[in-house]
Amino acid sequence: MMKHTALILSLLILLTACGHKGKSVDQLRAEKHERDSIAAIQNERSLAYTDSLITVLTDKRDSLLQYFEASREERYEDYGKFVHKRLTTRRNMERCHLQAHVSADNHLNLCAHYVGAFPIDADRITITADSLQTTNQSTINAHRFTTDGRYFERVTVNEDDASALLSFLCMETAAKFRVILSGKRTYKFVLTDDDIIALRDTYRLYVTICDLNTALKHHDQYHSQLSRRK
Numbered sequence: 001m002m003k004h005t006a007l008i009l010s011l012l013i014l015l016t017a018c019g020h021k022g023k024s025v026d027q028l029r030a031e032k033h034e035r036d037s038i039a040a041i042q043n044e045r046s047l048a049y050t051d052s053l054i055t056v057l058t059d060k061r062d063s064l065l066q067y068f069e070a071s072r073e074e075r076y077e078d079y080g081k082f083v084h085k086r087l088t089t090r091r092n093m094e095r096c097h098l099q100a101h102v103s104a105d106n107h108l109n110l111c112a113h114y115v116g117a118f119p120i121d122a123d124r125i126t127i128t129a130d131s132l133q134t135t136n137q138s139t140i141n142a143h144r145f146t147t148d149g150r151y152f153e154r155v156t157v158n159e160d161d162a163s164a165l166l167s168f169l170c171m172e173t174a175a176k177f178r179v180i181l182s183g184k185r186t187y188k189f190v191l192t193d194d195d196i197i198a199l200r201d202t203y204r205l206y207v208t209i210c211d212l213n214t215a216l217k218h219h220d221q222y223h224s225q226l227s228r229r230k
Contacts, residue, residue, distance in 0.1 A: 079103045115152050126180040166202065
């Protein structure tokens, strides 16, 4: 009798723990069907939202791309990159300026170009606006050469540093944006209005492509979840 009572108690505890005490198989199936139906409706709504978002972001990306040129160095680049038409190298070889690129697989970099009568061996890029400033935190990639007695330097930062510097330039202010290249020497120059417009467009393109890639990823996830439930 004791063993029989213990068995019954164990079964009751097990049913209570599982949350199905007193429920028939049909009830459990109905609850599962309801949960699946709610999840399916949520996925359908999410899928419809991401469809709309993808359309909006694609239109925004394409509206920005009209201001950019695409190029690719086949020897060492797997993907092409976009550079603003105002900042192409052929148009700016003879002046100090900033140039930004967004690659087709959505990597961002920012290059500071220096041309002058003396080398500076720059290893830091700082952008200022009145008392505000931001500086790269990671190592710079540098390329330097001399021709006809003039010194050329190109220093590049990638990803987080490039994003931080470009987002700083998107700040609304009446102050002039100045670039400070620091190394063995220091050199400063003011960004033109055209430079700022082009760099802001580049940052917007980068953010838009990031958001579009995220929306496409979520779209695939929602579509896959719906397919599994059918």
